[in-house]
Amino acid sequence: MTPTSTTTAARVDVRKTYKLFIGGKFPRSESGRTYEVTDAKGRFAANAAQASRKDARDAVRAARAAQPGWAGATAYNRGQVLYRVAELLEGRRAQFVADVAAGEGLSARRAEDAVSAAIDRWVWYAGWTDKVAQVAGNANPVAGPYFNLSVPEPTGVVAAIAPQKSSLLGLVSVLAPILVTGNTVVLVASEDRPLPAITLSEVLATSDVPGGVVNVLTGGTAELASPLARHLDVNALELAGVVGAADVTWGELEADAAENLKRVRRPAGESEPNWKDEQSLESILAFTETKTVWHPKGM
Amino acid sequence: MSRFEYAPAPESRAVVDIDSSYGLFIDGEFTEAASGQAMKTVNPATEEVLAEVAEADEADIERAIRAARKAQEKVWGPMPGSERAKYLFRIARLLAERAREFAVLETLDNGKPIREARDVDVPTAAAHFFYYAGWADKLEHAGFGPDPQPRGVAAQVIPWNFPLLMLAWKIAPALAAGNTVVLKPAETTPLTALLFADLVRQADLPAGVVNIVTGAGPTGQTLVTHPGVDKVAFTGSTAVGRQIARQLAGSRVPATLELGGKAANIVFEDAAVDQAIEGIVNGIFFNQGQVCCAGSRLLVQESIADELVDRLKDRLGTLRVGDPLDKNTDVGAINSARQLDRIRELTQAGEDEGATRWTSDCPLPEKGWFFAPTVFTDVSAAHRIAREEIFGPVLSVLTFRTPAEAVAKANNTPYGLSAGIWTEKGSRILAMADKLRAxxxxxxxxxxxxxxxxxxxxxxxxxxxxxxxxxxxxxxKGGIG
Structure with a gap:
């Protein structure tokens, strides 16, 4: 046998097979399935886990377990934790730019812009944690000797379908506002462009965000969105990413959500918006409940 | 406990003129239903028919929505907020001026004690219009953007437990914001809404701004699913609310849904017990317990449970059940035979599942739909009377040992409308209030x-x-809901 030539060939790269992010850990899909992710030009990018209904249920359980703690943290603390995520995003900037450029087929400069906008948006929302109650709450001057105060509270566990096209800026635009008030999230990443969501989960895993606050599922949007829309321990649905997804409509998911009267945030239009403009207090308040507390006054 | 004897003190019904039949109030006028169909509304305290009321179908709804659309686009929407405000102030004033008429009519049609119709329903309805009147020209200060715009035509469906008050909750904010409305009162309590239509004419409100269409479930379904509607607001059962949510799925119409409840009223051992007992009574026997936010689950700390329940029963023995028009009546009639059947079915289930029943031995009128105040003890969280909304004068008592257990039990329900806390410890009130999902x-x-x-x-x-x-x-537009 002749020895193979080992002259200076290019190094064989380590190809990635990514996993899910549930409860602060990175499990494989219980189904064992993976799918191939390609870049905008159709070249192999990575293998991603193809999550199942069971994974979705596990993610809901992790999100439910984490919810009281996240909501119970002080608003100042949540703000700091979220701000620290922005610091980490900045540190991983090059990887995000590469992911976004390859996945969305953007020029390096436009990918840079998208990543910058995403990080800036994260900072904007991080600053809201300790202001929402002041802006959206009320002292109510009732006609009687009573103290009466209304405050926004988190809705609970939110299932969010991340935008299909805008894989980082769109993702941050739907995820960050849900977290501000203390909701926890099961996020279904863009089916064809999941890599920024996966990289974000690696950021979150090394941040101070408690395990289970954000859970990231990769795989088929239609396959995962439906069990989440039906799940009776999910309080709300963010459907921004359903437009442009295959084999599922936001209307059918909203109908499923009616079973336990989930709060539903409908997509703004029938195609993906320009995420540059999608930054609002309303995005935060869509996943809150107003609680009003009364107490008599007396000497 | 000895009971004082009271002479009857009936409020006169002469103050109200009830027509023998009513049409639909569309575009500023009472008109016949296209189908000619009608239904009867009955006094639940006497079972006498009060009036016949038109039953609106698709053609009528279509006409009402078209009238509301025209009024919204041509008159009410473009009108300066300051002018809309004055119309709403007028309505508030007229409601106060005609308060006695509305209160008596409400009691006749609904069965609630005149004391409550007079002291709660009508004045609170008037106050609601007065409050929102002031918002009509200040919307840019409400925190919903610099130039907030109305949604358009609102379809509103209200329940039978607080007919006029729920009408006010629906119509006042809608009109203040520049919307016009088509409102359907409940099948069994349409009369104060129809009297309100008369008041609307008296206020010279432009035609089509408020339209009242009467009917039963199918009328409501037709209204809330009509493609010409921009906003749906519904108060009623969770089952119907769920159906509406499903029907509106995939549309661009937002809904406000005020549905059922199974509120926990939590009494700690350090509570001021006399006040707590009054609160418990008010919580579950106000309006015969036909209140979505009723305190229907009493959670009492184990150490004081026996004493508190004994004192509660003594207090309940003094409640006077009977003629709703009598000013001394505490508990009036159940609104319908159907609702009374539901209360009987659930209380029977309570007995069958092993809870201990106590029912006040107060005398009940021979005619009409009445139900004596009832308390169940030895109730477990799995019993139907602890899980399902009874919507009647029936209290289920459960116990707890620690605050954490109280929170867990209180939140152990798919509902989350209201909750009560009784304790003299301020820090505990605030911590509990944070944890209750209501x-x-x-x-x-x-x-x-x-x-x-x-x-x-x-x-x-x-x-x-x-x-x-x-x-x-x-x-x-742009507001949540």
């Missing part, structure tokens, strides 16, 4: 309502808020 938390009080105070539920009690600044949002 839209309204009453601490050391219960069943308080005010136009400035947002009301609405968590979870399967629905979504959206009515009342206060928050109550404007559902009627403005």
């Amino acid at each position: 839209g309204v938390v009453w601490a050391n009080t219960f069943n308080r309502f005010d136009p400035t105070s947002p009301f609405g539920g968590y979870k399967e009690s629905g979504y959206g808020r009515e009342g206060g600044r928050h109550g404007l949002a559902p009627y403005l």
